[in-house]
Amino acid sequence: MSELPQEPQGPRRPHGRGGRRGHHSSHSRSPSPALEGQEPRRHHGRHGHHGSHSHSPSPAVEGQEEPRRHHGRHGHHGSHGHSPSPALEGQQEPRGTGHRHGGPHRGGPHGRRGRPPTTASDWERSDNFHNSHLLRKDEALDAAIQNSEANGLPPISVSAAQGQLLYLLAKSIGAKRILEVGTLGGYSTIHLARALPDDGKVITLELNEHHAKVATENITKAGLASKVDIIVGSALDSLEKIDPEPKFDFAFIDADKTNMLKYFTESKRLLRKGGAIFVDNVVRDGRTADPADTSEFTAGVKQFIVAMKDDEEVEATTIGTVSGKGYDGFLYAVKK
Numbered sequence: 001m002s003e004l005p006q007e008p009q010g011p012r013r014p015h016g017r018g019g020r021r022g023h024h025s026s027h028s029r030s031p032s033p034a035l036e037g038q039e040p041r042r043h044h045g046r047h048g049h050h051g052s053h054s055h056s057p058s059p060a061v062e063g064q065e066e067p068r069r070h071h072g073r074h075g076h077h078g079s080h081g082h083s084p085s086p087a088l089e090g091q092q093e094p095r096g097t098g099h100r101h102g103g104p105h106r107g108g109p110h111g112r113r114g115r116p117p118t119t120a121s122d123w124e125r126s127d128n129f130h131n132s133h134l135l136r137k138d139e140a141l142d143a144a145i146q147n148s149e150a151n152g153l154p155p156i157s158v159s160a161a162q163g164q165l166l167y168l169l170a171k172s173i174g175a176k177r178i179l180e181v182g183t184l185g186g187y188s189t190i191h192l193a194r195a196l197p198d199d200g201k202v203i204t205l206e207l208n209e210h211h212a213k214v215a216t217e218n219i220t221k222a223g224l225a226s227k228v229d230i231i232v233g234s235a236l237d238s239l240e241k242i243d244p245e246p247k248f249d250f251a252f253i254d255a256d257k258t259n260m261l262k263y264f265t266e267s268k269r270l271l272r273k274g275g276a277i278f279v280d281n282v283v284r285d286g287r288t289a290d291p292a293d294t295s296e297f298t299a300g301v302k303q304f305i306v307a308m309k310d311d312e313e314v315e316a317t318t319i320g321t322v323s324g325k326g327y328d329g330f331l332y333a334v335k336k
């Protein structure tokens with residue numbers, strides 16, 4: 001998973017008010033500032049169906065991580081060429097044939113039991129296996145992915161498993177108000193909105209009006225329009241304008257990385273005591289901890305993690321993950 005040449009994560013095309021339900025505000029929406037802070041998500045080039053970035057109509061993917069492969073998502077497990085395979089439960093699975101990554105090893109650099117480091121194909125197979133047993137087929141989510149792809153959105157939404165985790169976390173704290181920074185096509189928004197009671201609300205912030213329009217279609221099709229307000233514009237501007245009351249119970253930060261700390265600080269301000277914030281993509285193949293990585297994409301994440309040391313308002317932890325999406329991780333914080 002070497003880093004490919006950085007592609008412009010361009011602005012998501014801001015346009016009009018985008019199909020929005022709720023209050024799509026029109027502030028900001030500068031198309032371009034967009035690249036800033038965004039790391040190109042590496043196009044692993046594996047597993048075909050995310051080669052679709054190539055068709056991403058435009059450089060418009062600010063705030064994006066690497067392409068998130070939507071394989072393994074609800075109902076589609078095993079469709080990626082290599083079957084998740086007649087479960088390898090309990091077996092010494094064969095080593096993957098994929099290229100080696102600098103990612104997690106089994107128990108250390110030489111691997112537990114002397115085995116070689118795991119590979120991307122191990123991670124993907126594992127994802128497929130677990131997803132095939134834990135996630136149900138979900139037509140609304142599959143339709144959201146398909147419609148997003150058809151409309152040229154980059155495949156960088158959360159994975160199915162992570163979407164399910166967001167749903168479970170929000171549900172487990174009884175969230176009624178959820179803030180999301182970075183909507184894209186509304187895939188994670190759908191998961192979050194489903195965790196809400198009838199009178200709950202997700203307020204989701206998106207710079208790119210085309211993304212917001214597609215998200216509106218997807219969310220409406222999922223039957224969740226009444227629970228979601230999409231605000232179009234720069235998330236920083238939108239956050240400043242959001243009414244501080246009532247407070248949010250849960251926040252999900254998944255936009256450009258340059259402003260990660262600001263998004264966190266603002267979300268914290270808008271959050272109730274005991275509320276939780278989930279920040280995606282804070283490990284990034286270990287690059288966040290790499291002093292040699294001075295890219296602007298990594299700098300925003302580093303700045304955020306470093307600031308956590310003196311943040312007395314939250315308790316937090318980072319959990320590293322490997323999956324079909326690679327080696328990354330999220331930070332989970334609870335406001336004291």
Ligand SMILES: C[S@@+](CC[C@H](N)C(=O)[O-])C[C@H]1O[C@@H](n2cnc3c(N)ncnc32)[C@H](O)[C@@H]1O
Nearest residue numbers: 012062063157158182184187188207235255256
């Ligand atoms: C990784 S995608 C979000 C994926 C989405 N949360 C999901 O999992 O389905 C990041 C989104 O943040 C948006 N974004 C980037 N910079 C932004 C900004 N300054 N303000 C608001 N949204 C921004 C991008 O246009 C993109 O749609």
